[in-house]
Amino acid sequence: MEVLRRTFLQLAAGAVAPLSMVSIAGAQTYPKRPVRLLVGYAAGGPLDTSARLIASRLSERLGQQFIVENQPGAGSNLAAEMVVRAPPDGHTLLEISASNAWNATLYDNLKFNFIRDIVPIAGVRRAAGVMEVHPALPVTTVPEFIAYAKANPGKINMATGGIGSAPHLYGELFKMMTGVDLVTVNYRGSGPALPDLISGRVQVTFDVVISSLAHIKAGELRPLGVTSANRLATLPDVPPIADSVPGYDASSWDGIGAPVNTPPEIIAILNKEVNAALADPAFKARLTDLGAEPFFAGSPADFRQFVVEYTEKWGKLIRTADIKGE
16 A cells, blocks of 8 residues: 555656646746837836836846837727737736726726736836925915815816826815815826916916926925825925825826736746835835835735725726716
8 A cells, every 4th residue: 555655646746746847937938038018108207217117127137128118098098908908928018007097987988907807916116296386375284275275165276187197186086085176177297287387377286296396396386295195205394185184195106017817927927026126225216216116015916906996996086076088
């Protein structure tokens, strides 16, 4: 019996070993060719810059070029659909972001389901916004702004970067949580909105920090609060809005995603390398230069849970405010 038992164990081990070796071999040979990292926006913006930073790092570490490919259109939905339809072999990736989570509710006719069809691999960057006003507005703090707005309902114009943009959603969350009546003025991006804020044509916005930082330092705009739950290294003297509006927390993020059914060993490799980049002081310094911070050095499962919860949170706001994508 003992001989038979040993023989069985040897055969079983021999049967399992090739499967393990195949899995390990598959991981060791990834990537087999250059990898496309699709970005749903034009070159030059914060998301594109973040993608190029992590692509450069992955190219150095994994021995193949990670090529950033800009595919703007339909609020980043075009790039997402292209990745959803790509072979799940790890050679076509998506720079996923808060926009993908927002779009899941903003658009009724998407040909894919972001939560179901894209596997979140690792977070790269998290960026907050800043609530800022024209210096002529007689307020210097968030509580003063709320009091002034309630005393002047419908008389304060709030600039956004367009329907469903970060400044729009951050502002709508503020309106919902404080009960203030602000007039929403949608622009096609922060670029056109900021000159009107600086000139006083509109009075407040919730812009991404990197777009407004130079204007704040020049005294052209007055920051009242940052949209993150904690203070930012780039604006250390500006308190979080949450100090005055408990529970307020609004920030965008980006990371790496892949088509569903991408082999888990490939996902694990990418997750490991992105997390290693986030721990690198030089890489973190580059993110700080972008007005952002390293984001989510955790497992793919943890990151997915974050994405699901984030999508649900903003989906409720979008439905309550009845916001529809353009």
